[in-house]
Amino acid sequence: MSTPSALLIADLAGVAVFAASGASAAIVKRLDLFGVVFVGFVAALGGGIVRDLIIGAVPPLAFADWRYAITAAVASGATFWLHPQFSRLRWTVLLLDAAGLALITVTGTVKALNAGLPAVGACLAGMITGIGGGVGRDLLLGEIPVVLRREIYAVASLAGAVLVAVFVRFGMHDGVALAAPAVLIFVVRVVALLRSWSAPVPPETT
Amino acid sequence: MSTPSALLIADLAGVAVFAASGASAAIVKRLDLFGVVFVGFVAALGGGIVRDLIIGAVPPLAFADWRYAITAAVASGATFWLHPQFSRLRWTVLLLDAAGLALITVTGTVKALNAGLPAVGACLAGMITGIGGGVGRDLLLGEIPVVLRREIYAVASLAGAVLVAVFVRFGMHDGVALAAPAVLIFVVRVVALLRSWSAPVPPETT
Amino acid sequence: MSTPSALLIADLAGVAVFAASGASAAIVKRLDLFGVVFVGFVAALGGGIVRDLIIGAVPPLAFADWRYAITAAVASGATFWLHPQFSRLRWTVLLLDAAGLALITVTGTVKALNAGLPAVGACLAGMITGIGGGVGRDLLLGEIPVVLRREIYAVASLAGAVLVAVFVRFGMHDGVALAAPAVLIFVVRVVALLRSWSAPVPPETT
Numbered sequence: 001m002s003t004p005s006a007l008l009i010a011d012l013a014g015v016a017v018f019a020a021s022g023a024s025a026a027i028v029k030r031l032d033l034f035g036v037v038f039v040g041f042v043a044a045l046g047g048g049i050v051r052d053l054i055i056g057a058v059p060p061l062a063f064a065d066w067r068y069a070i071t072a073a074v075a076s077g078a079t080f081w082l083h084p085q086f087s088r089l090r091w092t093v094l095l096l097d098a099a100g101l102a103l104i105t106v107t108g109t110v111k112a113l114n115a116g117l118p119a120v121g122a123c124l125a126g127m128i129t130g131i132g133g134g135v136g137r138d139l140l141l142g143e144i145p146v147v148l149r150r151e152i153y154a155v156a157s158l159a160g161a162v163l164v165a166v167f168v169r170f171g172m173h174d175g176v177a178l179a180a181p182a183v184l185i186f187v188v189r190v191v192a193l194l195r196s197w198s199a200p201v202p203p204e205t206t
Numbered sequence: 207m208s209t210p211s212a213l214l215i216a217d218l219a220g221v222a223v224f225a226a227s228g229a230s231a232a233i234v235k236r237l238d239l240f241g242v243v244f245v246g247f248v249a250a251l252g253g254g255i256v257r258d259l260i261i262g263a264v265p266p267l268a269f270a271d272w273r274y275a276i277t278a279a280v281a282s283g284a285t286f287w288l289h290p291q292f293s294r295l296r297w298t299v300l301l302l303d304a305a306g307l308a309l310i311t312v313t314g315t316v317k318a319l320n321a322g323l324p325a326v327g328a329c330l331a332g333m334i335t336g337i338g339g340g341v342g343r344d345l346l347l348g349e350i351p352v353v354l355r356r357e358i359y360a361v362a363s364l365a366g367a368v369l370v371a372v373f374v375r376f377g378m379h380d381g382v383a384l385a386a387p388a389v390l391i392f393v394v395r396v397v398a399l400l401r402s403w404s405a406p407v408p409p410e411t412t
Numbered sequence: 413m414s415t416p417s418a419l420l421i422a423d424l425a426g427v428a429v430f431a432a433s434g435a436s437a438a439i440v441k442r443l444d445l446f447g448v449v450f451v452g453f454v455a456a457l458g459g460g461i462v463r464d465l466i467i468g469a470v471p472p473l474a475f476a477d478w479r480y481a482i483t484a485a486v487a488s489g490a491t492f493w494l495h496p497q498f499s500r501l502r503w504t505v506l507l508l509d510a511a512g513l514a515l516i517t518v519t520g521t522v523k524a525l526n527a528g529l530p531a532v533g534a535c536l537a538g539m540i541t542g543i544g545g546g547v548g549r550d551l552l553l554g555e556i557p558v559v560l561r562r563e564i565y566a567v568a569s570l571a572g573a574v575l576v577a578v579f580v581r582f583g584m585h586d587g588v589a590l591a592a593p594a595v596l597i598f599v600v601r602v603v604a605l606l607r608s609w610s611a612p613v614p615p616e617t618t
Contacts, residue, residue, distance in 0.1 A: 026354070033406045034361055035354030049260075054461075056470035058262035063327030070326070112475075120482070121475030135552075140341075142350045144554045148438070148447030155446055200445045232560070239612045240567055241560030255466075264468035269524075269533030276532070346547075348556045 007110070008067075010103040011048075015068055016075040017100035019044035021093065022137040023079035029141050033080055039140050040076025041069065047132030051108050051125050055115035094193060102185035105130035105157045106178055109164040119165040126161035127154060130185075152192035160185035213316070214273075216309040217254075221274055222281040223306035225250035227299065228343040229285035235347050239286055245346050246282025247275065253338030257314050257331050261321035300399060308391035311336035311363045312384055315370040325371040332367035333360060336391075358398035366391035419522070420479075422515040423460075427480055428487040429512035431456035433505065434549040435491035441553050445492055451552050452488025453481070459544030463520050463537050467527035506605060514597035517542035517569045518590055521576040531577040538573035539566060542597075564604035572597035 022043020026036040045062040052060035062068045108129025112122035131147050131154045138145040147153050160181040167177035191197070228249025232242040251268040258266035268274045314335025318328035337353050337360045344351040353359050366387040373383035397403070434455025438448040457474040464472035474480045520541025524534035543559050543566045550557040559565050572593040579589035603609070 029350065030407060031350075031354050035351075038354055038360070053259055053465055054471050054475055059260050059321070059323050059327060059331075063260055063323055063331060066324060066326035069330060115471070117471050117475055118478060120478035121471060124481060125471075125475060139345060139551060140351060140354065142348070142554070144441065144443075145447075145552060148443050148450055148552065154450070201442060235556065236613060237556075237560050241557075244560055244566070259465055265466050265527070265529050265533060265537075269466055269529055269537060272530060272532035275536060345551060346557060346560065348554070 007107050011061075011107050012067060012071050014100040014104040014107075015044040015048075015071050017096040018104070018133050019072040019075035020079045021097050021100075022133065023076040024083060024093070025137055025141055027080065027083050033077075036080045037073055037076040039137055040079065041072045042140060043133040043137035044072040044075070045069070045133065046136035047104065047129040047134075048108065050132045051112065051129040054125050054128070055112055055117060057111075057115065095190065098186050098189040098193070101130050101153070101157055101189060102160065102182040105160050105185055106164055106182045109161040109181075110168075110178065113165065113168050119169065123158060123161040123165050126164065127158045130154075130157035130161075152188060152197045156185045156188040156192065159188060213313050217267075217313050218273060218277050220306040220310040220313075221250040221254075221277050223302040224310070224339050225278040225281035226285045227303050227306075228339065229282040230289060230299070231343055231347055233286065233289050239283075242286045243279055243282040245343055246285065247278045248346060249339040249343035250278040250281070251275070251339065252342035253310065253335040253340075254314065256338045257318065257335040260331050260334070261318055261323060263317075263321065301396065304392050304395040304399070307336050307359070307363055307395060308366065308388040311366050311391055312370055312388045315367040315387075316374075316384065319371065319374050325375065329364060329367040329371050332370065333364045336360075336363035336367075358394060358403045362391045362394040362398065365394060419519050423473075423519050424479060424483050426512040426516035426519075427456040427460075427483045429508040430516070430545050431484040431487035432491045433509050433512075434545065435488040436495060436505070437549055437553055439492065439495050445489075448492045449485055449488040451549055452491065453484045454552060455545040455549035456484040456487070457481070457545065458548035459516065459541040459546075460520065462544045463524065463541040466537050466540070467524055467529060469523075469527065507602065510598050510601040510605070513542050513565070513569055513601060514572065514594040517572050517597055518576055518594045521573040521593075522580075522590065525577065525580050531581065535570060535573040535577050538576065539570045542566075542569035542573075564600060564609045568597045568600040568604065571600060 019040040023036045023040035025043075026039035031039065045060075045068055048068075049060045049062050052058065052062075062072075105126050109122055109126025111129075112125035113119075117125060134147055134153075135145040138147075163181040163184055164178065167173075167181070225246040229242045229246035231249075232245035237245065251266075251274055254274075255266045255268050258264065258268075268278075311332050315328055315332025317335075318331035319325075323331060340353055340359075341351040344353075369387040369390055370384065373379075373387070431452040435448045435452035437455075438451035443451065457472075457480055460480075461472045461474050464470065464474075474484075517538050521534055521538025523541075524537035525531075529537060546559055546565075547557040550559075575593040575596055576590065579585075579593070
């Protein structure tokens with residue numbers, strides 16, 4: 001799982017899932033075909049673009065490797081035409097999204113560590129890779145980003161990123177060291193969905 | 207047209223038109239003078255700043271060459287004081303905006319190709335140069351970006367960017383190779399306005 | 413005041429104040445704990461991150477030096493639990509925010525000049541360092557950025573940035589050359605608050 005091609009496949013799978021989620025949200029807002037594909041592109045690749053700018057990897061992968069853009073465009077376009085079927089698959093989409101969050105957070109954290117970022121910065125960069133696309137999607141659609149309002153989503157991502165950093169700090173770079181954080185993110189996210197966990201909200205002002 | 211100074215003049219003309227369009231939108235929202243100039247600056251230079259960050263050209267031209275910022279500020283300020291006259295010139299503004307889109311997309315795509323981006327990435331970067339400022343303008347003003355909602359605008363930009371990439375791929379770098387895509391973008395955009403063409407919207411959910 | 417450690421302390425103090433301001437705004441919108449800390453992080457570090465990307469300082473300080481992220485997180489978290497007390501301190505918060513604007517604008521402009529940006533670009537980059545976090549905070553919370561709508565805020569920042577550039581141009585790099593622009597920003601901002609100064613709004617369309 002630490003080979004470049006495994007990272008690539010994990011990345012592209014996450015990109016496709018996130019593009020479908022972005023496209024679905026854009027369809028709900030009645031954007032046109034271009035708008036749906038654009039929001040899908042931002043949802044899928046926005047987090048990785050920000051990460052690449054932060055770590056100085058220019059041009060960002062989304063522009064340097066055509067497979068990223070084409071994957072996002074195809075997944076968004078497919079969602080545009082197939083979304084009535086998707087809307088019956090709410091749980092499938094949520095599970096795929098949790099898997100995408102897990103994969104993209106882990107690969108993002110590893111790339112940030114490989115680029116020489118210190119641990120705290122790499123964990124932040126990994127989390128931004130995971131949640132940044134969703135923040136961009138919601139901003140484009142005129143919403144306060146859902147990840148800031150409720151549910152355990154970013155916290156799951158951050159926990160996984162920290163676990164990656166700990167493993168790498170202790171010299172563990174093998175498949176298990178990357179699979180364990182991904183499983184952690186996925187499980188925390190799914191359990192949070194099943195139990196409707198949320199982060200605490202502010203105490204009322206007196 | 208492939209000389210640096212021709213690229214500069216085309217760029218600055220596009221900057222002025224986009225700044226006026228951003229300033230006009232900010233005036234409608236009753237922003238103050240600073241807000242109008244800031245939104246004009248973002249509308250004019252936001253797309254190019256993002257492109258420069260993507261291709262690794264730091265500092266971006268908007269910061270490295272004072273003529274860009276001053277052009278945007280003067281055009282925005284002029285719009286602030288003269289806008290009642292502008293509002294009678296709706297078609298003039300739309301035609302100038304179409305010309306700005308054509309010029310900025312073509313120069314953006316050429317810069318991305320010159321920076322070594324592969325064709326797909328360079329076309330995306332060129333389109334982002336063309337539409338990025340308008341997206342930033344609408345986000346600052348609390349709107350879902352108009353380019354995602356209706357009309358043929360980004361698609362015209364992308365078509366022109368693809369034509370630039372095709373010409374350059376076949377070794378054509380002369381004025382015609384740059385003028386033809388610019389004309390394509392301008393004509394598609396103007397015909398779309400005249401005919402009220404739109405991209406398809408999603409099928410209704412059943 | 414021109415030593416690295418003085419710049420660091422000024423920077424971190426500004427970060428803490430801006431994080432508290434971002435967290436307070438997020439609490440008003442009833443975001444959860446993660447959302448409050450995230451908005452505080454963006455308000456505190458967003459301007460500096462954009463400046464670092466513009467001047468090519470990657471990874472940005474917010475990711476390269478853990479003290480920035482931790483300062484922002486602690487200040488945001490403290491605001492989350494203590495905000496009922498803060499809300500009785502409106503003037504304290506406004507004064508701290510003016511001080512933060514002064515410190516962060518001056519350090520931002522100096523960093524941009526040191527990175528080789530020409531004067532106009534460095535003043536813009538310094539102002540963006542000062543106001544960028546607030547713009548990001550408001551966008552995340554679904555508001556048109558307050559800095560674009562009313563009050564003398566960005567203009568105070570820009571005036572201080574210009575004064576820094578003038579001093580540096582004439583070879584003055586000592587503490588006074590940095591303290592004077594900071595005092596200028598602080599005084600203009602506070603007087604504008606006391607007198608309810610605003611920038612002009614557009615003339616009515618006829």
